[in-house]
Amino acid sequence: MRPRIYLFGDSITEESFTDGGWGSSLANHFSRTMDVVLRGYSGYNTRWALKVVEKVFPPPERGGVPMAVTVFFGANDACLPDRCSSFQHVSVDEYRKNLHAIIAFLKKRWPSVRILLITPPPIDEDGRLQNPFVENESGLPERTNEAAGRYAKACLAVAAECGIPAVDLWTKMQQIPGWQKAYLRDGLHLNKGGQRVVFEEIILGLKGAGLSLETLPVDLPLIAEIDPKDPMKSFEN
């Protein structure tokens, strides 16, 4: 059976197979080596994710043992408690506890699984206010970059406490001037530039955890390895 990586997260994960999305880029990158399985749930915060995690991931006897899982929550937890998306808000303290519980669940279910935590991305507040998908008459963004940063920091702390790798997307994306429009479509979700950053950071994170094209076996002979004079020889064993 081919190794498998689950992508577990919110809308930024659910949308990862759109044109140039980081999920499809991973599936393309690992096209002969690893299955990329989408488990993105738009709008979910860690409270809801923790509530459903047992339904999301089948036990080994029904679904085998995946090689890796990306856990990518926080953008919804970080909605401000007094603004228009407050029903998605989770306090940073509960966010930490929920992430710990999700990781504990995954480690218990599959002791060998590699977990890669991803922080929420930064927020472009101007982009949020222009976002037509949220009803917002207050004139104030329902998410702020400062709040997202606190959740990102908490996410990194959890990774350190658990001894697992993390992608600090919040910091990484803010390293270039104009990141607000270079990486984000509506102040929160990724455009093609942002999708690319997430893909590249995950590739680096997986490589650090020992998962790369150099280490994963290729499923069946590559065309370049097949002898044109005796193709069937490649399929003998």
Added chain:
Amino acid sequence: MRPRIYLFGDSITEESFTDGGWGSSLANHFSRTMDVVLRGYSGYNTRWALKVVEKVFPPPERGGVPMAVTVFFGANDACLPDRCSSFQHVSVDEYRKNLHAIIAFLKKRWPSVRILLITPPPIDEDGRLQNPFVENESGLPERTNEAAGRYAKACLAVAAECGIPAVDLWTKMQQIPGWQKAYLRDGLHLNKGGQRVVFEEIILGLKGAGLSLETLPVDLPLIAEIDPKDPMKSFEN
């Protein structure tokens, strides 16, 4: 467990998760309903595919039962026997027999599985001659549209004989003037326009087989269904 569809084929399948690829479009379309699992093997013809099919698809006790499989071969079988890619050539008669054997294998392994056959695409011979990836000093294309058409016809005949649906990509793509450059990147592989056609035809084919967003259950509550005043209620059962 979420339903699963395997994409089984050659490079046109292996490349289906590139930007705007039909595989990633399927994964995005079915993001909350069905797993799209890539089993594309560049350069493979039906002879090689038949040889490896048992390794590609795990038995039910190890991998569960998929809901559907797309079988998309023929572009390599149709390489001409006297030109530069002749080692990939398989006669049209053997192609038919191999397709029959692959379908018989899949039906035996999973009696309930829906199989969707896809014909090879048409060939733009001019595009093939400009393709820098194949060493070809003869000045003659290694594939012709006429030959691809014979394999496409055979593929449709097999589908009819087996009573399974098929996408006649060869005919479909040639319905617009300029199809050669509108759909093909190098005379054989799909550009974004071609990827779109394959995606749309597969969606239609799956719908005909009863698989669509209207019939597949959604995995976990959608954000639009969650009551902002009492979100946890949605997760009670």
